[in-house]
Amino acid sequence: MKPSLLVLIHLNDASLAKIGADFDVIYAPDAAQRAAALAEHGDSIRAVLTNGGTGVSAADIDQLPHVELLSAIGAGYENLPLDHARARGIVLINGAGTNDNCVADHAFALLLAVVRDMPYLDQATRDGVWRDDLPLRPAISHKRLGIVGLGNIGEKVARRGAGFDMEVGYHNRKPREGSSLRYFDNVTALAQWSDFLVVATPGGAGTQHLIDGKVLEALGPQGFLVNVSRGSVVDTAALAKALTSGTIAGAGLDVYEGEPNPPQALLALRNVVLTPHLAGRSPEAIAASVDNFLNNARRHFAGEPVLTPI
Incomplete structure (x- = not known):
């Protein structure tokens, strides 16, 4: 059974399909979808994918009793509750070097x-x-x-x-x-x-x-x-x-x-x-960011150290 992943950012169809090969994806790229996803799937979610701007709140994390991996897809992670996540033993990763x-x-x-x-x-x-x-x-x-x-x-x-x-x-x-x-x-x-x-x-x-x-x-x-x-x-x-x-x-x-x-x-x-905050966005950069997340996630769920820890 694939682990459940909560995705809080917009991803294109190709990226979602690639991630979907490894995860049961719960896609919630806006506030209303996020609230619904947390309420309906919070007990099953084991990983969260977001970015530095969107982030995720400590209150959101508290609705995920089984989450163990929190990822920012890019290099930035300013809106991730690092101390709160670490206190829960959640592994933190980012996409350093991908874009x-x-x-x-x-x-x-x-x-x-x-x-x-x-x-x-x-x-x-x-x-x-x-x-x-x-x-x-x-x-x-x-x-x-x-x-x-x-x-x-x-x-x-x-x-x-x-x-x-x-x-x-x-x-x-x-x-x-x-x-x-x-x-x-x-x-x-x-x-x-x-x-x-x-x-x-x-x-x-x-x-x-x-x-x-x-x-x-x-x-x-x-x-x-x-x-x-x-x-x-x-x-x-x-x-x-x-x-x-x-x-x-x-x-x-x-x-x-x-x-x-x-x-x-x-x-x-x-x-x-x-320009509308797209300096890090290109087909090559998005593919590298998704691959980096998947490589980290596979290692984590296999009990191995992640490649780009925060």
Whole structure:
């Protein structure tokens, strides 16, 4: 008999079918379905699959007396009740490493789009506007790239920056062992040094509004911000003010506060490029994330150590 798995996030049909070969899947990707699933199937569920943004609450876990595995499909796990789960002896896993390249690619796509003003240039070309009537835009190469959060994703952003002959610096809570990149012990100093600031740090209470008005002022009127981490890391009101006043030149955001609702304060601004939290989504990344979950789950239910524990 296959163990029961509660899936709390949207998955495509192919992913559900693949997971369904190993699990009796209870699919509940919205709040109403979640409540119904917990009430009807709570006693039988042995594993939960979610993501860092959706998470699962301690109260939900308390309705699952037999749950033993809790997985975030991506790298983030900021809305998982880690201490509560550990106190219950629940094994915690995530999808570290499964979508790093996709997120780093998307970070550079956003950087290129906002610095070179690609959305506006596309529309201007369609409207018959020739280059002589358009403003010159900055180059990307040979600039200073600051990375907030030199984890797996941040490190791959740095590699892409090297391909553009950029000088790269970073901020972490402490220097990353073995890294030859320039380290800054605070975000404001990094922003002041940078031409482009890419945010790739984990979300959660520890990074809430880490990028605030002071950091944006330090980035300066020629500076550009890219966020592919979590919307909570950037103070939206401060960012809107900075973009409107010319405190910074522009921003590319894949994430924002209040998701899935778009950030109303930014929608009318030309110097912002927005995408709907899909930097880590591609056919390759989704397949790798699902495979990682299944490999972890098979090992767990076989009594073996998991591959990517939290």
